[in-house]
Amino acid sequence: MKMRKILLRLPGEVVLSDHSILVLTVLYFLLIWAIYPHMAGRRNLANLFSNVWPLLALVIGQMFVLIVGGIDLSQTSIMAVTSVLGAMVMATRFDPAKFQHNPLWDIVFSEQGGWLAGSAGAVPAAIVFMLAVGIAIGFLNGLAVAKLRMPPFMVTLVGMSFFSGLAIYLTRSENIMHLPDRFIAVGKGAVGPVPSALLIVVSLTVIAFVILNRSVLGRWFYAVGQNIRTARVSGIPTERVIILAYIFSGFCAAVGSILYSARLEAGRPTLGRNLLLDVIGAAVIGSISLFGGKGKVLWAVYGVLFFVVLDNSLNKMPLEFYSIDIIKGCVILMAALLDALRTRIGANQLIPAAGG
Amino acid sequence: MKNAKRFILMVLFGLVVFVPGGCSRKDKQSAQITICFAFQDLETEYWVAAHKAITETLRAQNIKVLERNAHQDANRQLEQIRDAIAQEVDGIIMIPQDGESAVTIIGEANKAGIPIGVFNRPPADRSKPALVVVADNERIAEEAVAYMAKAARKLNRKMTPLILVGDLGDQNSIERKSGFYNAVDAHPDLFKKPIEVPTKWDATTTLANLEAALQVEPGVDFLFTSSDFLYPQVKAVLEPLGKWKPIGDADHVILGGLDGDSTAYKLMKEGYVDATGVQDLFFEADAIMDALLEAIEKGQSTPEKWIQDPGFALTQENMAEREMDMWGCRILKDAEAGIEK
């Protein structure tokens, strides 16, 4: 009788455990490998992981905002606008035919290149500038949500509209090519055998981990997301905490922008346009709750891994193009359902609150 | 403890990436060639026809075709082509989202030593070697508009010309505009200053902007559209103004376009359109496929060619002899034949 109970509990325990998504990912990977042998080939794995890093950067940023009970829909437009602004600082050449009629022609950039083109500090300056813009936009988002008490969905939706429109306006829909090699190396290069993108994003992940799990600020993020009123009574500066979450999200979006821009070797005003579903989807798959108060760095990693493996596998199958979106949508729905189920199973096994 | 586990896992995954000779098994059976055809949605008739022409021709030659639709997302196309490279395809045919991403992707193919062909939308520069097939948009446009000017001469009045300009991020649009101006500037006495209406290659934008333009200048009687797929919008604007009249009518607006789709053919047959520049789709498709297959055969890893499709202008004058050269006409006739059967 007891043995049976233990055995019956086992799959439940796996489902409830923290690592369920990783297990699922590995199982799925093995399944696909059986069908498409080159799935585990070196080249494919390299591709797969190079797709993981930029997405992971974004999801980590989004996670902070989700934990405090908000959402950041403007991440993709932060990517676009920082991509474009960074390129304007460091690009080495601008094609007059395309940019002559640009409002910033000869003011910020000219045929000879961007604002700091050619100088040794162009690339670091551009990178710093991009991160600063990401932080600034995040700050504005956080301010509107925390101080003006506007709903995060609306604030960041408006932000998304505005900043992607701004990016297109600044470049008149043109992509800015001729980025310096040193910048491209940041996204595509390697330090020894290790891809630089890996270094950047893993560092970001570690920092996020330390903040969330080991610092006071991390506990404050969770407290604000779980019950903002209790947090206020407990003297936590809730407004500052919320603003910080959005700043971090903007910062991570800028990091993502650096990696994606380097990948595509251009400043693009349409960068990241279709990524939002991937970011939110990976977060949900990783069981980061859309209601706030719940989320772990580990889950973000697992969620992104699963998502990228799924994407990679779908790319191999001979599917009609709309099928990919349908499948992705179904998977995300399953993940949300599974999460709800986990919460219910967990609740039934615990002592209910006694009256009073 | 949990966190240590996670780091170990990440390191493991990383190692798998770097350990040489991973677990790839070469899956090359016989000498069947695999080509990846990466495109961007199939929005207009031209792309649908091109897609059909390329995939059917290749498959007919017993070539395996991996089709990838990037949905107008440059990053997605990059990922798809990287994936194709990882699958060690023999060659790639690409329709890029824009000239800039084309250059980047060509670079990836070059690095991997896989020959790559670019169809119809040229890369922003020629810094990296690739097989490129483009239509000589400028010449084709000029030829079409020159015929339209000839027709205008007969009317003995000064014309008010208008051009629907395509998305200026697209090299083809710029060339078509140049061709238009070449023909118009050759007859300075015939034309007033042309009105430019931006369309961004979008039907809704076209409708709105064209309507506005005609409100400002209702006397437009000479109209060139940079792409045939906008003819329905032109009709929608001209018809309520009583300006949608066939040739011979006093209110006929001299009309011309470029591409050569079936709509243009029908409208020419009905007499509404005077001339249409034709991209020779079948020539272009054949050219890219031939060049790529030749490069594959010769074992070239970074072949470079720039093939220009001279195209031609189908006019009311030469319609009888040359209509079967227009791919839009051929598609229409094939469909009709199919229905009759």
Next chain:
Amino acid sequence: MTEWALEINGISKSFFGVRALSDVSLCVHAGKTLGLIGENGAGKSTLMNVLGGVMPPDEGTMRLFDEDYCPTCPADATRAGIAFIHQELNLFGNLSIADNLFIDGFPHIHKSPFIDKRSTHRQAEELLTSVDLQIPPKTPIERLAPGEKQLVEIAKAMRRKSRIIIFDEPTTSLTATERSRLFAIIQRLQDQGQTIIYISHTLEDVLQVSDAITVLRDGRLVSAGPCSDYSVNRMISDMVGRKIEQMYPARDTHPETTSVLEVQGLSQPGIVRDISFKLQKKEVLGLFGLMGAGRSELVRIIFGLDPFRAGRIRIEETDIAKPSSAASIRHGLAFVTENRREEGLLMEASVLENLDLLTLKRFAKLGPVGLIDWITTSKGAHQISKRLNIKSGPIRKHRAKNLSGGNQQKVVIGKWLLTDPSVLILDEPTRGIDVGAKYEIYRIINRLAKEGAGILYISSELEELMGMCDRILVMSNGRLKAEFFRGDYDQEAILQAAFSASDRPANSDGMN
């Protein structure tokens, strides 16, 4: 006509190895009222959950009016004729009374799918009359007072012709008038032969309405018998397992003259007017008043959560220029709010995470960006958990929402105690908590006062204040009306002051 309405035999239930119920057997006579009492954690709620089909028992059986009764879901219980009148009411706020009454079965027009509105209205009126509620059935529920909502629930139970009605802590949010009305209805139900189970912490009430009494303690049934066998004292000692000589522990310290909190001329239009008082070291100062007098609002202003137009706040001789919760905490203020679920706890977090919430910053180097000093904060939390006798699983894992009410309150108090406050403000700290836990909290308060803190104690139970406080201030309509000293407590006078409507303070001597 059977003798037994409900027979429960040998019910046991465990959660994660913790026994909530052990072999509980009890019977309810048909047409009689059973009073069920016990501390929180004694198992009353678990027993009710089993009865109501929320969860199955591990062992044991139940019989309802001589038939086997094994519900698998709450709907089964409802169908079998069991109705619960809970503390948290299950009414739809935006719908009308009539809609709520008939939500699970509207009368139809002649078997058509259309609702017979007139019949609904008429029947609703009849039901409302039977519970003495003179409110039009069209009124939306959200406009009703808690007491009136409760009567609607009762009416709903009557409509369903429930065979057993179970009242679970019905009087907690009621005013005095509403309470009497409730008892009148219960009397009427009893006259009609309704079987009732009455659960409450207000032992006098239980004695008043019940025919028989059953006492649970630690998951077991420890005593049962006719009501005549019981007195409040016996009920308490059976519940707690020991004799409690007195309700309130003895105080052996006296307030000192130094003031720890001083409020001068505090005003916020519409909320409080010209409040001035001093709280002394080692003093327990009570704040009494009717609901709506402004007591909670006052302390929220003092703590810095709400703004004020005029006045001064001084903590230990320091003027607080910009009051905020963070500033108050910095100066040694602690505030246990009246709503622990909404503002006192992080329900989803663990007990440990709740306890150390306020000490994190203090023990981290580099402030908020600093790393948490696990060892120190964890030790503090474990110590306070032991000291306050918080009954819970391992505090690192156990979620706050899974504690009983009394233990939850202890967690909130413990969280604040860890800040070593010089002023502790408590707003209704023992509301809805069983006798045993109450006594423990009283002892904690006394000890705190002895150790030098000043306590500001808000309560609606005058007896509690009279038992615990050195001084009682009375508020009414946002103003301080009177002040009473220990030794001179006069229940009638205090109540009169609380009810006084005039603007001038009734008692003009001794106000600081």
